[in-house]
Structures are given as structure tokens and as C-alpha cells.
Amino acid sequence: MPFFIQGQHKIKFIPEMVGPMLEMTLIPETELRKATIPIFFDMMQCEFHFTRSFQMFENEIITKLDHEVEGGRGDEQYKVLFDKILLEHCRKHKYLAKSGETFVRLVVRLMERLLDYRTIMHDENKENRMSCTVNVLNFYKEIEREEMYIRYLYKLCDLHKECDNYTEAAYTLLLHAKLLKWSEDVCAAHLTQRDGYQATTQGQLKEQLYQEIIHYFDKGKMWEEAIALGKELAEQYENEMFDYEQLSELLKKQAQFYENIVKVIRPKPDYFAVGYYGQGFPTFLRGKVFIYRGKEYERREDFEARLLTQFPNAEKMKTTSPPGDEIKSSPGQYIQCFTVKPKLDLPPKFHRPVSEQIVSFYRVNEVQRFEYSRPVRRGEKNPDNEFANMWIERTVYTTAYKLPGILRWFEVKSVFMVEISPLENAIETMQLTNDKLNSMVQQHLDDPSLPINPLSMLLNGIVDPAVMGGFANYEKAFFTERYLQEHPEAHEKIEKLKDLIAWQIPFLAEGIRIHGEKVTEALRPFHERMEACFRQLKEKVEKQYGVRTMPSSLDDRRGSRPRSMVRSFTMPSSSRPLSVASVSSLSSDSTPSRPGSDGFALEPLLPKKMHSRSQDKLDKDDPEKEKKDKKKEKRNSKHQEIFDKEFKPADLSPQPSEAVILSETISPLRPQRPKSQVISVLGGERRFSVSPSSPPGQQTPPPVMPRAKLSFSLQSSLELNGMTVTGVDTAEVPPPLPLKGSTADYGNLMETQDLVGSPVPPPPPPHQRHLPPPLPSKTPPPPPPKTTRKQTSVDSGIVQ
Structure with a gap:
């Protein structure tokens, strides 16, 4: 019996009849679909007549549609018919024209994402499954469907754990935890969709989630994030729950995290820009650019090979310039891949001398802007000095979210390009060189056990003109009367470049001093040549650009700063x-x-x-003092010989x-x-x-x-x-x-x-028994009493 002839009792069938009616419309028969889809409009109209909205119908059809499409029902034709038929009916209604059209567009968008998700749900490529899962959960977050949003959060978390992406799994669970409060409010059923959580209040569930998230951050070596969550949880244990046992365990974990930050060497991941062009890619990739976070020690060549394995029919583009319309509209698949550099935005608290082991985390984490620089030559070519006309085209990419996050990649949302003049490029290069030199000096001051090979190459490349030319090329290009006449506005920038050159000398001096303390005899001639080059360089720079002194922070670190934990725990x-x-x-x-x-x-x-x-x-009381002294000294020398012979440092096991x-x-x-x-x-x-x-x-x-x-x-x-x-x-x-005895134990x-x-x-x-210790060197003890x-x-x- 058609729904629209049930009279005043029709409202009683909403929302119970929405699910069965949806199943019927999803049957792949075109005429049946054309006949049954209008019933949805009648349901909307009926509910609107009684409640002035159709909220119950909307919620029910979204929930049922998710389960039906995931179960294999529905297709592209159904999406087109649903959009066309319902829009026609809504636009003819006086009161449902606007709200009805909004609802139809929303359901169509949901069906697009659900169909994409179903298409790759059983695909071996888990990264595509992750992308589609994020598209769906973002949609549910947008329309504030919390139950469905949490459901897909856990689907994404499971995928990350299968791939050992523990950092991304932690960020995914954190989205669920942020929905909860530190309160005694009863936990709704949809908030505890996993059986592993035993919680009756939101505060209890949030505590359990935080413990799990901290565990995943630890496995992902994101100890800074684990510490931040630990502080929030510790506040609850100390001042709200008064659970001092849990607080004690949590603080022990935090102490270990701080140790790990300064002790453990974390490899810095590379970032890659990837563009998918051509109509052969699925819709969630087609025509888009993403920034990918590489795995540990993954080079660009390895990343490209892994990427092309997922798309064996794709062709790798050999240029980094944006493609033309011909490639974008072609039926094939074209992949563009190149390395980008994360743009560092240090927190204000680090705008001071801080250990490189601490700052290095922020160089490759919590970043949202990335840049790619391409050199461009303009004007006449100067074979003697290529820096004079070396311009830089720098493209800056901004992602939708910070990396790392709930994915190892995010879509690029904005792109803009800036041009860097040759002088600005020289200033930037000089600043980066000084920063790198200063950073390496601090690392060696913190940890004297570091190898000197990287320091040797860095110092030699700067002080030896035969290696890289040094900053003499900048002097030839920018410190001339001709350049000043042609660019009168560049006077301030030239002075800044001179200042950076002058500041390089104290950093070089400290680096060479450290190098001289650690260099082996085999490399002594190399070091002496480097010292000779540096003396000439120092004399020239200080004469032309002035004298700069080492920052007091570095002097303090050299004199009184304790060795780093890497040294203390490995020596x-x-x-x-x-x-x-x-x-x-x-x-x-x-x-x-x-x-x-x-x-x-x-x-x-x-x-x-x-x-x-x-x-x-x-x-005073010993009459035979001298005689006893001689005997005692003889014994001492004998015992000391045995002690020195047996207790060699090389024989001691750690x-x-x-x-x-x-x-x-x-x-x-x-x-x-x-x-x-x-x-x-x-x-x-x-x-x-x-x-x-x-x-x-x-x-x-x-x-x-x-x-x-x-x-x-x-x-x-x-x-x-x-x-x-x-x-x-x-x-x-x-x-x-x-008491005398030879076998005392x-x-x-x-x-x-x-x-x-x-x-x-x-x-x-225990490993060296029966060895006498050194005896006192002056006077032996008195004889014992008889009793x-x-x-x-x-x-x-x-x-x-």
C-alpha cells in the first residue's frame, strides 16, 4: 500500500518504515526505483506538516544508507536517480524548496563517499582505504553525526595499527577523547563502541583513552605529545581523582619520555609532494596534490617505487612544474613526485639556545607548510660567478592539517610562489650555514663521543676555498661598486650579509677547537691544513668585517654544562x-x-x-714507629702492585x-x-x-x-x-x-x-676475589688487647 494514502496515521510510520523502504529503492531495477523514490518526499512532507522539520527522517535515512551501501547495495545510477527525482519534488514545494534541496545534496555527497569507500574496502592498498575512511568520517563530523563519526574513527585506527602507524593511531584515538569531558556524566552508548573499554562515566572513558594514546605515542617515538597528554592526565590524578598510585606510574613514564628525548636518536623523515593527474585515478585522488610523510630512513627513490607499485599503470612525470590541461584531461594516470622541505615555525619558548636534540623534533613535526625551491638564471650568464644572477622560485604548499596527524599525508589546500633575489638567496644560505655550524658545535659540546667525520666535512667545506669556494663568490658578486650603483636599495641587505660572514668566524673557531681535541693522528695533517686556512680566513674577515665573539651561551656550555645523556649512558x-x-x-x-x-x-x-x-x-706512643713504617710501606707497595695489575680498566665489565x-x-x-x-x-x-x-x-x-x-x-x-x-x-x-684468613669470602x-x-x-x-686493598700509608693500627x-x-x- 503506498505510503502517501495512509492519512493522519502516516506519521506513526516514521522513522520505522524508512529502512525497509530504502532497501526496496536500492533494488537494481530502474522502474522500481523511479516508482519508490518519491515516497521519501512524501515522508519528508508528512513529518514537516506535524513538526515543521523532517529531522527524524533525515537521521534515519543517513544511518540506514551507511549500512546498506557498506553491505553492497546501491550504485552510481541510484545516486543519479535519487538526486534528480527528489530535487524535482522539493523545488515544487512551497516550504521544502530550500531545506529539501540542502538535504538532497547532503545525501548525494554521502553516497559518493560511501561508494568510494565500498570500492576500495577490500583493496590491498590500505592507504587508499585510509583516505576514503577519512573522507567519510570528515563528512559525518561536518553534519555532526557523532555516532557514525566515532564508528569510522575506529575503522581508521585499526588500519593504522595493521600498518604499524602508531603515531597516526594515537592521533586518531585522540579525536575520540576530545569529544569527552573530565566529568561524572553518564557515558552514552555510542561513545563506548569498543568492548575493551570498561567505563560508566565520560571521565573514566577519557582516562582509559589517554592511557592507550600515550602508549601509542611512545611506540611512535612522539614523546613530546605523550608528555603533553600525561600532564593533563596527571592533573586529574592529583587534584580530582586523588589516585596517587596511578600518578606515580604516570610520572615514571614521563621521566622516561624526557630521557628518551635527549638520549634516543630519532631519524628525521623526509616529506614528498605527490600530484595525481589524469582521469584514470579515482575521484578522491584525481587532480589533487598531497604532502606525504616518509617512513624512517625512506629515500625519495624508495618512496617513488612504493608509490608506483600501487599504480602500476601510472607514468612518472619528469618535471616539477604544474602540468597542462592536456595531461589533466587525459584518460591515463600521471604521477608527479618530488621532495619538499618542511618550513620550521619554532614555538616562542625555543627562541634561545636550546639543545639540538630537543629542537630537532620540531623541525620535522607539527608542520603544515612546506616549500620547494627551484633555481632560475636571469640576465647574462657569468661563467666566473654564477651567484650574481641565481634567482630562486620558491613554491610554498599549505596542507589541510598538520603532519603528522590521523594520516601520513594530507591534501594541499593552498599554493603560492615567491621569488628570491640572488642577494636574498646569499643571505639565506649564509644564515643556514651558520645555523648548521652552530648546531653541530652544540651537539659536540653536549656529547663528546660523537664522531668527527660530519664536523670535518662541514668545517673543511667552509674554510678551504678549494672545496666550495667559500663566501668569496658573494664578495665578487655583491660587494662591488658596480652592484651598489645598480642596486642602491640593497645597502641594508649587503650589511646584513657582511655581518653573517663575520659571525661565522667564532663558530668556526669553536668547531676547529673541538676538531683539534678529537682528531686522530692519521688526520692530524688534514687538521693542520684546515687550521692554516682558517687563520688566513680569520685575519681577512676580522680586518674587513669586524670581530665577533662567541655567544656567552656557548661559552657556558663548554665550561660548565654537563655532558648529554647520550654520553652518560653509553660511556x-x-x-x-x-x-x-x-x-x-x-x-x-x-x-x-x-x-x-x-x-x-x-x-x-x-x-x-x-x-x-x-x-x-x-x-706519640709507638716507640718503634720508624721500623713499622718501613715494613708497612713495603707491604703497601706490594699490595698496590697487585691492585694496579689486577684492576685494569679494560678488565672491568660494564x-x-x-x-x-x-x-x-x-x-x-x-x-x-x-x-x-x-x-x-x-x-x-x-x-x-x-x-x-x-x-x-x-x-x-x-x-x-x-x-x-x-x-x-x-x-x-x-x-x-x-x-x-x-x-x-x-x-x-x-x-x-x-682475624687472619686466606679464604675469607x-x-x-x-x-x-x-x-x-x-x-x-x-x-x-665478585669477578676479582682474594685481592687485598691498599693499606694506610702512615701508621699501622695498634696491637689488639688480649681479650x-x-x-x-x-x-x-x-x-x-
Whole structure:
């Protein structure tokens, strides 16, 4: 029975009858479609009569159309008939002419995207599937259909995870999270379309999404983005949820992310402009230009090969100029591909000297503008100097969204071209050279372990005129009377170029200084030639353009800035001196790293009982002092020989943490102080190490202060170990001598066990047992009393 004869009860069939009626109209019979599509207009008219709108009908037909087309129904002919028939009816209606036409256009646009999506839904090319998915979800976002929008967000996220695009998967989920509030509002059913989320409120769902997004950003090495989300989540844990356990775990993750930023070398991706021309491409690609973000270490040749594999019938264009109408309207497929450079827009907080490891992220991320420069020669050709007439045509591309984003590519929305004069090009080139030189100098100041080969090539290309000609070409082209007469407006720019040339000298000087410290003997002649060239260059530049001094920031970095984390966490223990207590920290204030991190952990050291008689009293009361001194020195020299022979730096294997080992050479000009034995618990192993005791007159050592350099004197070692002397009478009976034994093994000694009175020789580390430590160099301990007894150490609480 036709819908339009149901009288006043017709409204009761809306929206329930919309779905079945749509299924019938989608049957591929032209006459049936022509007869049934007008029923949709009658439904619109009926609802409008009762409610002054047809919102229920519109929502229902959009929802059902999505499922029907995805299920295989519908085609291009149906789209054309739907558009033609409904528009004719709407335009004849007095009140539905405008709103009805808007609705028809909307449904037609949706069908175009759904048909494209269905066409490539089972295609092996997942990038095309991603493009069509984004087209559909953007459409649903535009018409504010949140349920359908979220549905396609998760389709896109699944595709990214299949391709290991974790950064893009994170950005995709972030779009869902932004729809939610940090509130106790009940979560609607369409917001939790995935079974993995167990949430009843929007705040709970947003928390779970943030945790998953942070995980994906971590896998994609986008730690800056993970930190930003972590700060927002930490605010909720601390001030709203009061979940300190989750806050603790989150802050540990953030600490690791900060470490990764300064420690991990992230490859910089290249960006490529790709144009699809010809009628042979699908509609979502045809005649459009996209900016693609390459994969790690992917060169342009590899990217082009991957691109042409997806379109085996396409022909690669050999020019970077925009094609003509002949190519655009041809039935074939033409692909244009070339590398573009991201245009850096640093945040204001980085407008100061900042580590290259931090700034490098923003050079290739969060970018929306890209440029391609093409040299063009104008005027008479000058074979002696090509820079005088070298113009630059620079094309700037602006994408719809920033990269990276929910896709690895975005469509170009605007293109404009600017021309760069030869003088402006020289200024820009000089500025880039100085920036690159300054950046490399900072990298070597931060991390002395970096190889010098890139620095060698950069320095030699600048200071040696035989290599690249240097800036002498600019002097010949622009610093002449003839050029100034022909271009009087260029005076200010010429002065700027001269200033950049003068500023290059201090950067070169610092680079050559670093190069001289690190150069090998094999490259010493190369370095000396470079120094000779630089001296001539410096004399000439300072005479003509003035003297510039190194920025104070670089001087500070050279003198006091701690080494970068890359250096601290890769330097082997064999390169550290044994007489220095080395502690690697995770922060600039030398705070020890937390247990379980990649750094070295330093645990509190347990002090053993110290001597009870002062050294002065021993010297006074011992009548055979000289004789004992000679015997002791002989023993010392023998033990020191064994110690030096066995404990070679090359024999030490890298450990997660190092024991504090102090030799006699730490403070040779001071009077010898008593030694005490401490248990060092480092990285889960128990070892003994010798640490000096506190002076008798000092009751409480000063607090531990952070140090920029990783070395400690006697006093700082006492502070590091936390040793104090309280309530000990230095004039009492001396402690007994150690028990003799040749096979003593203290490797399994527990912290609570009794310790024999000092001075007991500490056992060597587990990999070098039975080695005696150095003995005191001045006076041996007094003989033990005839009777032994347990004594309680006042300062440490250890029964001995």
C-alpha cells in the first residue's frame, strides 16, 4: 500500500518504515526505483506538516544508507536517480524548496563517499582505504553525526595499527577523547563502541583513552605529545581523582619520555609532494596534490617505487612544474613526485639556545607548510660567478592539517610562489650555514663521543676555498661598486650579509677547537691544513668585517654544562678512573636515577665502626714507629702492585652501577685519615669498598650538594656515604686487629650480621676475589688487647 494514502496515521510510520523502504529503492531495477523514490518526499512532507522539520527522517535515512551501501547495495545510477527525482519534488514545494534541496545534496555527497569507500574496502592498498575512511568520517563530523563519526574513527585506527602507524593511531584515538569531558556524566552508548573499554562515566572513558594514546605515542617515538597528554592526565590524578598510585606510574613514564628525548636518536623523515593527474585515478585522488610523510630512513627513490607499485599503470612525470590541461584531461594516470622541505615555525619558548636534540623534533613535526625551491638564471650568464644572477622560485604548499596527524599525508589546500633575489638567496644560505655550524658545535659540546667525520666535512667545506669556494663568490658578486650603483636599495641587505660572514668566524673557531681535541693522528695533517686556512680566513674577515665573539651561551656550555645523556649512558666503565666516585644522573642537578632505569643507581652505604684512637696519639706512643713504617710501606707497595695489575680498566665489565672506590692518591697533600669499611649495596650486588671516615672533630657532615662534574673529594665522599661520628670517644681502647684468613669470602654477608672490628681488608668485587686493598700509608693500627669482646658501633648501630 503506498505510503502517501495512509492519512493522519502516516506519521506513526516514521522513522520505522524508512529502512525497509530504502532497501526496496536500492533494488537494481530502474522502474522500481523511479516508482519508490518519491515516497521519501512524501515522508519528508508528512513529518514537516506535524513538526515543521523532517529531522527524524533525515537521521534515519543517513544511518540506514551507511549500512546498506557498506553491505553492497546501491550504485552510481541510484545516486543519479535519487538526486534528480527528489530535487524535482522539493523545488515544487512551497516550504521544502530550500531545506529539501540542502538535504538532497547532503545525501548525494554521502553516497559518493560511501561508494568510494565500498570500492576500495577490500583493496590491498590500505592507504587508499585510509583516505576514503577519512573522507567519510570528515563528512559525518561536518553534519555532526557523532555516532557514525566515532564508528569510522575506529575503522581508521585499526588500519593504522595493521600498518604499524602508531603515531597516526594515537592521533586518531585522540579525536575520540576530545569529544569527552573530565566529568561524572553518564557515558552514552555510542561513545563506548569498543568492548575493551570498561567505563560508566565520560571521565573514566577519557582516562582509559589517554592511557592507550600515550602508549601509542611512545611506540611512535612522539614523546613530546605523550608528555603533553600525561600532564593533563596527571592533573586529574592529583587534584580530582586523588589516585596517587596511578600518578606515580604516570610520572615514571614521563621521566622516561624526557630521557628518551635527549638520549634516543630519532631519524628525521623526509616529506614528498605527490600530484595525481589524469582521469584514470579515482575521484578522491584525481587532480589533487598531497604532502606525504616518509617512513624512517625512506629515500625519495624508495618512496617513488612504493608509490608506483600501487599504480602500476601510472607514468612518472619528469618535471616539477604544474602540468597542462592536456595531461589533466587525459584518460591515463600521471604521477608527479618530488621532495619538499618542511618550513620550521619554532614555538616562542625555543627562541634561545636550546639543545639540538630537543629542537630537532620540531623541525620535522607539527608542520603544515612546506616549500620547494627551484633555481632560475636571469640576465647574462657569468661563467666566473654564477651567484650574481641565481634567482630562486620558491613554491610554498599549505596542507589541510598538520603532519603528522590521523594520516601520513594530507591534501594541499593552498599554493603560492615567491621569488628570491640572488642577494636574498646569499643571505639565506649564509644564515643556514651558520645555523648548521652552530648546531653541530652544540651537539659536540653536549656529547663528546660523537664522531668527527660530519664536523670535518662541514668545517673543511667552509674554510678551504678549494672545496666550495667559500663566501668569496658573494664578495665578487655583491660587494662591488658596480652592484651598489645598480642596486642602491640593497645597502641594508649587503650589511646584513657582511655581518653573517663575520659571525661565522667564532663558530668556526669553536668547531676547529673541538676538531683539534678529537682528531686522530692519521688526520692530524688534514687538521693542520684546515687550521692554516682558517687563520688566513680569520685575519681577512676580522680586518674587513669586524670581530665577533662567541655567544656567552656557548661559552657556558663548554665550561660548565654537563655532558648529554647520550654520553652518560653509553660511556663504558673502563673509561672512568678508579679513584673517582662516578655517579650518572638523569637530571641536570645530578639527582641519582631511580632503580630500574637505564642509568646507574646509587643506594645508601652502611658505615662500619671507625677507629677509637686518634692518629696523633698512636704516633706519640709507638716507640718503634720508624721500623713499622718501613715494613708497612713495603707491604703497601706490594699490595698496590697487585691492585694496579689486577684492576685494569679494560678488565672491568660494564655494571649497572659502580662502587665508590677511593685510592690513596685522592688527597696526597693532606694528613692520612683513618679508613672505615662500608658495605655498598649497588644494583642488587653486595660489595665492600673502602671509604674514608669523618674527622674526629666533625660531628655532622654538611648536606649533599649537587655537582656538575662527576668527581668527589674525600669530604664529598663522606657526605655521599652519609657517615657521621657521634658519641665516640677517640681516646678509648683501640679495636682489635683483623682475624687472619686466606679464604675469607664476604660475598654473602648480610647487612645485619656482626662485623669484625676495623680495619678488615675488604674483599674484591665478585669477578676479582682474594685481592687485598691498599693499606694506610702512615701508621699501622695498634696491637689488639688480649681479650676480645663485642663492641657496639655508636654511629651505625651494627654489632661487631
